[in-house]
Amino acid sequence: MRADLTFSELHLGVLRAELCRSDDQEYAAYVLFGLSRIQEDPFSRQPRLRLMVKDVLPVAEEEIKSVDHQHISWSTNRFVDLLSRAEREGLQIGIAHSHPRGPNYFSSQDDRNEAELARLAQNRNGETAIMPSLLFANGELVAGRVWTSPDNVVDLEYARTIGSNWQTIFFAAEHNVVSPTLARQELALGAGFNRLMGHMRIGVVGAGGTGSPLLQQLPRMGAGHICIFDPDHVEHSNLNRLYGATWDDAERKVKKVEVAKREIERMGLGTQVRTYDSWIGSAECRDALKSMDLIFGCTDDHDGRLLLNRLAYYYLIPVIDIGLALRVTERFGISCLEADGRATVLEPGSSCLVCRRIVDAGAAAEEALRRTDPEEYERRKSEAYVRGEGNPSPAVISFTTSVATMAVEEMIQRMNRFRGEDGSIANRVRKFNLVEDFRPGARQEPCRICASDRIHGLGDVQPFLGRAG
Known part of the structure; x- marks a missing residue:
């Protein structure tokens, strides 16, 4: 024990x-x-x-x-x-x-x-x-x-x-392994940062566009323990933004978590990796999620975000949720790309994804139905009761990598305070086309998740996280 x-x-x-x-x-x-x-x-x-x-x-x-x-x-x-x-x-x-x-x-x-x-x-x-x-x-x-x-x-x-x-x-003395690969990082962030990176259990939910560059950075920063959660496999349309993924991976439908694990182990830096190719709400993911010290939310589904949103407050496990929206618009007859990247920290004292209007409860319900009862989902889809799959979203590796880096920067700030004592940012949105960062607010009346200290740190309850179904 x-x-x-x-x-x-x-x-x-x-x-x-x-x-x-x-x-x-x-x-x-x-x-x-x-x-x-x-x-x-x-x-x-x-x-x-x-x-x-x-x-x-x-x-x-x-x-x-x-x-x-x-x-x-x-x-x-x-x-x-x-x-x-x-x-x-x-x-x-x-x-x-x-x-x-x-x-x-x-x-x-x-x-x-x-x-x-x-x-x-x-x-x-x-x-x-x-x-x-x-x-x-x-x-x-x-x-x-x-x-x-x-x-x-x-x-x-x-x-x-x-x-x-x-x-x-x-509370117990730990044997510190001095790695030459972290010598330059120690000059910048200190030996304590390296020790903490080696100790922490870090979860990455989603090994796709933003999760993939995160999983390239964290091991090279000395992360000692990483859990990766993603049920999907590599597709040809993923190859423009999945580091290490190959055409052959897409042909053989290799799981994204296996590609990420393979690439981390190829580094030879000693990072322990555990993979879970199930949706994070599955029972087999529960112990792993509860064991994390920090989680990066790199999933693009609303139901997964809602689960992580609750996990952060029930278990006092900080979640850095990452989002990227690319839109092609037309102005004065010219096609223009608008790119918004976001890094949001979820923990007691900060507003949640619901209060920041980042998740859509209706979309989350549709995703849950598609996962648990695909036949009923298709029936409702045919009758226009759900929105269906829609068109694929634009994706560019430069922007997915940049947003992942925003999240890593926030992790560094909260562990090292390189921006100063008051430099932490709970919600940051980067408008790439404007070359500006913004700090959007939240609802004036917070919800029962982020506002109710009754559930903050409550831990185990039945059902898990108080979620029905």
């Missing part, structure tokens, strides 16, 4: 403010967590627990029995009350406390106290209840663990934050 943690910059700030005060005393807080249970991580092939911080509730002064710089003791009556809330809302209750002068590890007293809280949690909420615990020292989060029973504990491997700045806190 492996385990990790995700929280927002806001929740990390609240924990630091509450637990790491200047009076040099220990402090404690209750923490409510959403939970993601992964049966098999695509890379380690082991089960994984992913915790998402939902709420922080400081232990009040009147609850504290005794405290100094080396210990804190408080009444656990509220812990019992919170167990009831956790069961009702599908959450887990844990604790966080501080060691103002160290040590940077849990004490034997912590072990005894937390084992009893784990026993209390399982007695009240059943054997599936867990009891997470976080430790702060010298103003920083230094350790974390999960009690899966009163006798068994799993250490957290790392914690990551989402928001305008993505940080990762490693």
Whole structure:
């Protein structure tokens, strides 16, 4: 069993403010967590627990029995009350406390106290209840663990934050492999960036026009783990924009994911690749999607975008959604190409694709029908109840590559802040024909996905992501 943690910059700030005060005393807080249970991580092939911080509730002064710089003791009556809330809302209750002068590890007293809280949690909420615990020292989060029973504990491997700045806190020392291929990148972005790229699990949904150039860049930037999702095969009309794809691939209808995997492995840079040639809503993709630290949405279907849209908020996994629209218009008798590229970051604190009017619910429903009941789809199509396939969209490799690069630039900003502390852009549209970038807004009244913190970090629910069907 492996385990990790995700929280927002806001929740990390609240924990630091509450637990790491200047009076040099220990402090404690209750923490409510959403939970993601992964049966098999695509890379380690082991089960994984992913915790998402939902709420922080400081232990009040009147609850504290005794405290100094080396210990804190408080009444656990509220812990019992919170167990009831956790069961009702599908959450887990844990604790966080501080060691103002160290040590940077849990004490034997912590072990005894937390084992009893784990026993209390399982007695009240059943054997599936867990009891997470976080430790702060010298103003920083230094350790974390999960009690899966009163006798068994799993250490957290790392914690990551989402928001305008993505940080990762490693709890265990990792062996850093210095690669000569990344030496120039290290000069620009630092050794920490290279280490994080090697550690992250990155998903790419769609290995076509924008996904293909992404999959050329990410391994060369040191990506250690990549999952690729795409059910389609190579066609002759794809060859003008699929890197590495050949005429023979189109003739033999080779899967796009296999072409992408082949090209990455040809680089010989050590990137581990897992491929899924199913639609992302399929059950076989679920564990892999939930295991990612970052996902690039390179799909052109509305239903797939709606799924990723929910995934970002339910599981606190940032999604960078990419879009490109090419239109040929006529002005004053002259044929003109208009090209709009877009990179949109989906995570709590940012507006979703629905509120930005990027996805069409009607088109998504038609796509779902075509996938699940093709006969009914064709019947409705013949009766003009659905829009049909339409004409093929224009595609030019220069523009698909440029839009993919926009998305990579946003990833770099949030990991490295090369544009400065306030340089992150949640939604950027590039008008190639005008040589300008724009930042379109969203609806004034956000929807129940991006506006409702009830689902942010909620994790596993039935049905998956609260989607019917």
